[in-house]
Structure formats: structure tokens, C-alpha cells
Amino acid sequence: MIRKIKLLLLLSVFAIGTAVADEGMWLPSLIHKLNINTMQQMGCELSADDIYSINHSSLKDAIVALDHGSCTAEVVSKDGLLLTNHHCGFGEIQQHSSVEHDYLEDGFWAMSREEELPNPGKTVTFLISVEDVTAKVLENVNDDMTEEERNKAVRKTLDQLTKEAKGDSHYEVYARDFFNSNQYFVFVTETFRDVRLVGAPPQALGKFGGDTDNWMWPRHTNDFSMFRIYCGPDGLPADYSKDNVPYQPKHSLPISLKGVKEGDFAMVFGYPGSTSRYKTSYGIDYTMKVTNTARVEVREKKLDIISEYMASSQKAKIQYASKHARSANYYKNAIGMNEALTKLKVIDQKKALEDEFTAWVNADQARKAKYGEALGLIENYYSDVENDKAREFMTEALLRGPEIFTFAYRVKPMVEMLKDPESNKDRIERYAEFLKIMADDFFKDYDASTDEKVSAALMKIYAQETKPALQPTCYQEIQKKYKGDYEKFAAQMFNKTVFDNKEEYLAFLDNPSPKVLEKDLAFQTAVQIYEKYNEIRNLVDARSDILEKGERLFVAGLMEMQPNKKFYPDANSTMRLTYGKVLDYDPRDGVTYKYYTTTDGYLEKEIPGDYEFNVPARMKELLLAKDFGQYADADGKLHACFITNNDITGGNSGSPVINGKGELIGVAFDGNWEAMSGDLAFEENLQRCINVDIRFVLWVIDVYAGADHLIDEMQIIR
Template sequence: MKRALLTLFVALSISSNLFADEGMWLPSLINKLNIKDMQADGLKLSAEDIYSINHSSLKDAVVALDHGSCTGELISNEGLLLTNHHCGFGEIQAHSSVEHDYLRDGFWALKKEDELPNPGKTVSFLVSIEDVTSKVEKNVTSEMTEDKRREEISKISRELITAATKDTHYNANVKSMFDGNKYLLFVYETFRDIRLVGAPPESIGKFGGDTDNWMWPRHTGDFSMFRVYCAPDGSPAEYSKDNVPLKPRHFLPISLKGIEKDDYAMVMGYPGSTDRFKTSWGVQNTMEVTNSIRIKIRTEKLRILKEYMNTSQKAKIQYASKYARSSNYWKNSIGQNKGLKKLHVVEDKQAIEKAFSNWVASSTERTEEYGDALKLIADSYKNNEAQVALNYYYEGIIGGPEAIRFAYQFSRLESSLEKGDAEKIKKTIEYIKSDIPTYFKDYDAATDAKLVSSLGYIVTQNIDRKYLPEDYNVKSQKELDKKVQKYFKKSIFTSQAKVEAFLANPSLKRLQKDPIYDLMNQVFSKYREISKERSASTKEKAKGRRLFVKGLLEMNPDKKYYPNANSTMRVTYGTVKGYDPADGVHYDYFTTLKGYIEKYDPNNPEFQTPKRLIDLYNAKDFGQYADENGILHTCFISDNDITGGNSGSPVINGNGELIGAAFDGNWEAMSGDIAFEHKLQRCICVDIRFVLWVVDKYAGATNLIDEMTLVK
């Protein structure tokens, strides 16, 4: 009886409208789907104020960093950009040295000439969104194989991209929505001269470290600042001293009025990936395969990295960014598994699947079209040895250590040497050389050898031996250690001097005999072999999901659906509010500098506090950034729907003014990428007043404050 009631409840709930806080909405559809609800919640703007292709709008102030790894927002008419500290962490680390440790001490450019260039970093502005589904699918038929379908869609997509960018400096992509049931063309303008302007020390920007990551209450000043430069005519350009600060179409004014409980809050950004149409079999696979393998491998990886980082300041700087990247989703996976179990997500998904099956079975036409959908999905997860192997490969062999990935870059050189193509050899060597100084600056061969051996041995103990490369087919950790040490001693890939010497006089025979290069070829050969074995079930799963999602949309015609996040611009709206994570526990919606000081622990590197900050706190020198009671707020939470990629996203009030920058989700709702939890899911944001206080009072970078438009 309980099961029947649960199924009925889920079937009813999926046919009703969502809570205002759930949903990553496409900005081009806000006028059609959301604007009335948004205005009822407190928005004072029109849909055209948010997204317009004819006039400046909020979308023109929100950018994708590095093609969607993070989000940023323009906060001045001189191209000044705000994002998270952890989004700029790689650049801060790259500019750091023992002599100039910007991670430890922070960095502030008090004049534009002091701003630091960052080769390879990009900022992309969304130009337009167009629904191209009918064009993409014009030659697609239900009788096509999945391979033929994908081939046809790719062909038309390339044609649409070419047409959209012809005679422009724009770039574009076609993105699948609703698991292949809709296609949108996104056009971007991408700038490539992005300079570091300011960043607080880690003791502010990363205060709380791994302990506080994904947690609330939070007191972290997670922000950094860059500036977008362009050619004198306003077009994108590579770094040049002749470039000038960008004059954006729109930048965000900044509110000093602060926030109150239940205030309207809107987040615009580039969320990376969600999977809220995932079935029960997919959720189980996420917990038992994806997350469990990631946790197992990265626990050991982080131990090895930390061991080396503790040896010196230089070592800490070298591996700070690598450690942070690996740690972030290691902890996320732990929290997600706990959340998925605690919130009974598998059972909820099974109830949706039962309701769907009943709906399909009630019609002959539906049975013909959708009858195989769930079976295709379920069967794709059976006999998943190959999938397990692929996950272990990615985490433990290809994605864990670095030498194997670095050696892979030389595959093109091997091909050029085999063909004797002098021009290609020259170009390939130039390409490889451009990466060498940066790579070896942050590389320790002894540490990487430990990763190759230790992580590799974990892989050997957890996958069928038929999937192992020859050199990993060992009987003990000691045997693999000995083999790896020998390889690292003989290989050219373990030091900058050896690589440069080889490139000065490249030899095909020397390259092919190199032990790490040979190991790389074994690894990728096996990886491709396993991927091919897995490909058939992957295609069947894709077909099943496409039919399942199409059926769900048809089953609930009155429901407002939003597509999964896929690194395209989305808007989410809700309110500022606290939550109750457990019986007898209530979390307020904001934190203050008082709590920051209370967490200070001189014996814990994660909770260090700069003396200057303590002195300013004791003097109550908060300037115009304190609230009406003289209290400086540090962070706040809202019920906005975010995920990875939203880091750095602007949090905007009902007037279109910046009130904060999103930087994290909360521990109790780590299951949110798969199932949004209305009562628990929160977006953790740094209060913009804390950001400005650090820039102004702590750093003395009043030149930056003077650029901004402050609204009191």
C-alpha cells in the first residue's frame, strides 16, 4: 500500500509545476516560461532586461570562464571581472613563487600596468541562442541506427555553426537538450587577453580549506578579480601591450543595501552538468561505480600529494592547484553518496519509472514508441565490467598521475616522424615546447612515480585482469614499484632538460623505445579496446534515455521542464533563506566576520587568519560595508539551483544589482545534481559587501572600488 501511495504521489508531483527555486532555465525562454513567477517573487525587471539580442541586458555582464569551467561577471565599464578565488586559483598559483607567494600573501594590482597576463585563459560572452531542432533533425528518422543518427546530427550541426560564424570573429556550438530531443545553437564572443587584477590570500579566499568545503555555515572570502582586454577596436585579441580594457555592453551595479530573509535572489551562470532525468539504474551506478571509484582512488592520490606538499613552500605552491581540483569532487562524491541514500533517491526514481510504465502500457501507440525505453536503459547497466574498468582507468591511470598524459602529447610527433614530414615535425615540436616550462614548473617526478605505481596497483586489484595493460599485470605492489622506478629513471619524460634535449634532436626509435611512452601506448590501446566493448551498451542507453525523456515530456504536458545543465547559460531564481538540516538544528541565512574570527586557529593551516584582518575587526573598521547595526556580513545562502560551473556566478537582487557571488553548495544536498531537494538545497554565496571590504579596507585597492557603481 505504501508503495502504491508513493507511486501515485510521484506521478502527481511530476505533473505539477516546480517550486520557484528549482530549475536551471534557459534565458531565451524566460519570457515564455518564468517571467510572471519571477516578478511575483520580487523581480522588478522585464524578460528583455535579462536576455536580449538587440539591446544590452544582464546576459551581457555574465561570462563563461575557460569555456564554462566557471562563471564571472563584469562589474565596471573598464572590463573588471569578479569570480571566485577557486576559479582563479590556477592563475594565482601559476604566478606564485617562493619569492612572490600570491597564494599565501594575495595579489593586488594598484594600477593597470601591474595586472598579470594569463596565456590560455578565456572569457566568453553569450551573443545569441537559437532553437535549431527542426534543422538538425530534418533528415533524422526513427529507423536510423544510433551511429547514423549521430553522424547526421553532427553533420548538420557543423553546417549551422559554419553559417552562424561566417565572416565574424564569433565561435558557436550546437547543444543537445532533453537527452537529444531538442537542439540549440549558441553563439559566443570569446576574449583571450585576461589579466589577474586581485586576489586575497588563501587565509581569506580559501578560509576553512577542505574542512569547510561544501559546508554551511561558511565564512570564506571566495573571490578573485580579472580584467578583460581587447584590441583598440573592441575586438578579441591575443595578449598585447597595445590592448585596452574592454568596454562591455553591460556591467552590474553593486548593492550596498544588503540582504534580508526572503529577499529575491537570481543567479545567472554556466552550470556544468546535472542529470535529473537519470533513472534508478543510473543512480545506483553513480553511487556504486562512479563515486565509489573516485573516492577510493583520490583518497590515495590526495595522501601522496599532501605528503610531498608538506616538504617545502615550493612543493606546496607546485601542487596547490592540483590538490584543490582533486579534493573538490572527492569530497563531493562522498557527500553525494550519503545524500542519495538518505533521501531515498533510488526509490523515488523507481516510482517515476513505474508511473511512466503504467502510462506507456495504457496506449498501444505509446507502447510501440516508448515500450523499450526503460529496458534499453536497464540492460545497458548489466554486465558493466567494462564500465568499471574505464572508470578505474580514468581515475587511476590516465587522470591520476601526469607522466602518461604528458607522453600522450608526443603521439602526433611520432606520426610526423614516421612520415618524415619536416614541416609537421617542426610545428608539433613548437606546440609541445610551448607547454614544457609550465608543466615542469609544477611537476615533481618522484611524486608522480608514486602516483603511477600506487594508483596503478589499486586499479590492478579492482578490474578483471583481461583489461590490464601488459606492464600493469603484476602480482604485488613491490613488483610494480620496481618497474615504475626503472621506467622513470630511463624515460625522457621526467625532466625538462631531457625533454628539451630530445626535441632538439628528435628520434623516432628513441621515442618508441622510451619506457613511459611505451606504457602510455599500452594504456591508451587498452582504453580504446575497452571503450569499443562498452560502446554498444552506451548507444542503447542513449536511445533509451532519449525515448524516456521524450515520453516524460509528453506524459506531463502542463509541467514546465528545464533541460539538464550542460555548460550553457542558465537562470535560476529563488529567495534568501536558511534551513533546518536535522532535528533541533536551524541554520541562519547569513554569517558575519565575528564567526570568521571565532574559527581562527593558529595551529590549523586551514583556519589561519591574517593579522591585518584581526586588527581591522578589533577596530570595527568596516566603513560603508557594515549593516545598519555595524556588523560586517561575510556569506549568505539562498535556495537557488546551482551546480559546478556556477562557481563565480553573480547573485542578483530584484533590481538587477549584484549582492554576492555563488561559490558552493551545501553538504546536506550533495544529491542535488541528480535530484533537487527543496527543503535542504542551498546556494552558498560570498556577500558582495565582504568582497568590497577586503578590496578596500584590507588590501587598500581603492582604485578598483572607484571603478564600480555602488548603489546605497
């Protein structure tokens, strides 16, 4: 999206209908030009330099990307203490859990630094600096280039710029394109690799309401967990070591106990993952009919099978808790998105904008020459999406569905090595050791009989949704030898594999043989699946230039057509700031949702013994006693959650909600059902960010858990 490419600093807020200050995921490095005056008028008492600076500590230095952007977290003490969502730490909580120590059920609290639990592979990343390199990149492209030539020239320049920015430092440097490859920035970051679990409430608090309440308001969830960043004695990132020390951050967020009231200024800092606000009516139609349909159809079947297994024992529930949560989250999101897009008539709104664009383009010959083909290219691309549909269903049903295929495919590099075992002896041994390390985590949370059921059900769905030419070769055998019975095929596949049993798998790695792999039905099926996937992906990529060029020209034209608007870039897992207010909303006629909930609602929702709505006895006792102390609101109640009209999406989970003074007032954890169209179209009257009140978080840490030592290391503003 861009207008005359070199005028890109005119970045502006574009949305269907009116553009409002609360909409937009803004680059913090540009708010001094675009947003700070509006923010201050709304109640922000900070300067742009207080929010983003590369010369001194600022708010950005307290915000981190968890695991390179899957979630966000914030630093809340001078000893590197982190606060994020419970579901952002769910995987680690689950990994540390066992039947003997069920931290999902009971919660976990490290009462000393020595008790904090390491998490190999978990990372936190700080943003060091951002540089706009658009002018340098676009010097090397012109309108006569094909998309392939243009992309090659852009990549060459970006490779050079990122190399220069990194120098001999330990920093990571990467580039991102914005506005559909019309603008470019280089990001310098620092990643810490020793991140330890400090605390988490029981799942009955941290995930109260479960899948039923997911994406819904009102909420009563205490959705948080705590980690700590460790570094080497020199203050630099280091792998886990007992000699590491707590990291001393450049900035940590003070925490306000003053609460919020309607109309208060609020900003959210974080790493939103992906939005497509500039997608055309053609793209939205595809998302609804293909992407979301594939997600719902496949995950519904998978979740049914997993849920049945989880109900069989406590061990099963622990094993599959994280897997179920990951799959269920965007299953429900896809349902809600389609409902919201339909209800809000987003496709009709997009078509109206496209008609306006077409009229504007056709009114001037120069514009027609430059932008006239944009919408035609996009329409042409979406007129033939059979391959795209196959890719979507294969990703959901075969790559993200059964676990055995991706697990077995990891052994594929060994095939070439084993053709000359003597020459490759050292490589084979090293790779086998690497695979053994991964095996422990895989089999700890794996049930072969459940995966067999998932495999049969999802392979069948893929067959039903695609034509034979787009199916892996094993599908021909299933039709001929097994008469189309996927359950029989899956049973045979799991009977003839070493990849569903830890002992057999480790025995194979001790003495890897190509004959074993040749006869292993799961491995051969996995290879065929990935071969077909790569074939389909190549077919899709062969036409991608059509869509890329069309969308690039369309957005460039939009910005030229609306020169007085502030355009903001789509989310792409880079740090963003959004600002707005604490506000209630009217979801439907005759109904108003107020902006906060209290723990009264937590008790009102109780269903004793229920997986989603159980209230632990200790929690109930404390809440009924109403001993809320310094964490009570002025009304004497303990507030649970509140909503703002901040613009967020996936990746913002765990983001800090900050008041006008730069103090932490809550932790963002969800969006609302009525505005599930938000990734594609911002709905200014309905879109809300759901946050856990920081006072509820601190009350649980202090009173429920008795971990007042954690409170002591925070800066509390009373």
C-alpha cells in the same frame, strides 16, 4: 527527454515529487515564455527583455564563461573588470607565485593597469544569441531510423545550421542538444583571449576553511578574485599585446550595499556544467557504485601522497596547491553525493516514478508501441557495466592520476614523423618547439618522486579493480618480471625515461630519436595505457546506442505523461538563470541554519598557523577594530556569506547573485552538504546556494588591500 518531439516548446519543470519555482536551470532566452511572471511575483522588478535581449544591452551581457565554462564571472565596471571566485583564479594565482612572491600566501593586488598580470590561455566568453533549431533538425529524422542513422542526420543538419550562423564573422558558433537529444539550440558567442589578473586576497581569506569547510554551511570564506578583459584597439578579441586596451562591455553590473534579508528575491546567472536530473534508478545506482566509488578510492590515495609532499616545504606547497584543490573538490563531492542519495532515498523515488511511467505506457497501445521499450533498454545497458567500470577507473587512476603518462603521450605524434625524418624535418622542428613551450609550465609544478609514488599506488588500484583482459599490456610484465610489485616497476619506469626531467626532455626534443622512445619505459607505458583506453572506450561506445535511445524515449514519455509541468533541461555548460529567495534551512532535527554568517565566525574558527583556518595578523586586527564603514549591515556587523535556494552546480562557481533590481549582492561559490545529490535530484527543502556577501568582498578590496581605485571604477548603489 521529450514528448512528441515537435511540441518541445512546452519545456517544463520536472522533478521527483513536487516542482517548485526555485528549481530549474533555465535558458535566459525562454524566460519570457516560461518564468518571468513567477519571477516578478517573487520580487523581480525587471522585464524579460532587461534580462535577455539581442537588441540592446541586458544582464546576459555582463555574464561570461571563464575558460569555456569551467567557471563563471561577471563584469563589474565599464572597463571590463571581472569578479569571480578565488578558486576559479587559483591556477593563475599559483602560476604567478614563487617563493619570493607567494601570491597564494600574501594575495596579489595590481595598483595600476600596468601591474595587471597576463595569463596565456585564459579566456572569457560572452553569449551573443541563442536560436531554437529543433524543428529544422527533427524534420530530417523519423522513428524508423536506428540511433546511428538518427545521430548522423542530426549532425549533418546541425553542421549546416552552425555554418550558416557563423558566416564570415569572428564569432564562435556551436550547437547543443537538450532533453536527451530531443531539442536543439544554436549558440553564438564571442571569446576574448587577453585576460589579466587584477587582484586576489590571500588564500587564508579566499580559501578559508579549506577542504574541511568545502561544501559546508555555515561558511566564512572571502572566495573571490578579480581579472580584467583586454581587447584590440578596435574592440575585438585579440591575443595578448601591450597595445591592447580594457574592453568596454555592453553591460556591467551595479553593486548594491543594501544587503539581504530573509525572503528577498535572488537570481543566479551562470554556466552550470552538468546535471542528470532525468537519470533513472539504474543510472543512479551505477553512479553511486562505480563513478563515485572510483573517484573516492583513487583520489583519496593520490591526495594522501600529494599532501605529504606539500608539507615538506613552501615551494612544494605552491607547486601542488592547485593540483590538490582540483582533486580534493570532487573527491569530497562524491562522498557527499552518495551520502545524500542514500539518506534522501532517491533510488526509491526514481523507482516509484518509473512504476508510474510503466503503468501509463501500458494503459494505451499507441503509447506502448512508442515508449514501451524505453526502460527495458536502460535496464539492459546497465546489466553489463564491466567495461564502463574499467573506463571510469582508468580515467581516474591512469589518465588523471599520474602526470607522466599524459605528458609523455603528447610526444606520440612524433613517432610517425620520425619514420621519415628528412621529409618531415620542418614538421618535427615545429612540433618540438610546441612541446618545449608546454614543458616550462609542466616542470615548474612537477616533482618526479611524488609522481613516482602516485604512479605506483594508482596503477595498483587499477589492477585490483579490473580483470586482466581490461588492463594495458605492461600489467603482464609487472606480474611476470616484477612479481606484482608496482613500486619496483614505477622506480624502474622513472629511472628509464626522459619525461621526468626537464633537461633530459629538452635534450631529446633538440635531437628527437625513435630509439629513445622505443627504450623509454614511461612513454611505452603511456602508449599502452591509451591503446587499452581506446579499446575500452570502443567497447562502451558499441553499446551506447541502447542507453541513448532508452533515455531519449523515457524523457519524451515523461513529458507527454505530465503535460502540465514545465520541464527544464539538464545543465550542459550553456548559460542558465535560476531564481529563488534568501532562506535559512533545517539540516536535521532540532537544528536551524540561519541565512547569513558574519566575520565574528571567521575569528571564532581561527587556528593560528593552521593551513586551513589561519587568520592573517592584519585581517584579525581590522576585524577586531570593527571599522566596517559603508560595508556594515544594519546590525553593525560585517556579513561574510549568505545562502539562497537557487539551483546551481559545478560551473556556477563565480556566478553573480543578483537582486530584483538587477544589482549584484553576492558571488556564488558552493552548494551545501545536505543536498549533494543535487546533480541527480533537486531537494527543495535542503538545497542551498552558498554565496560570499558582496560587501565582504568590497571591504577586503577597499580596507584590507587598500585597492580603492578598483572600488572607484564600480557603480556602487548605497
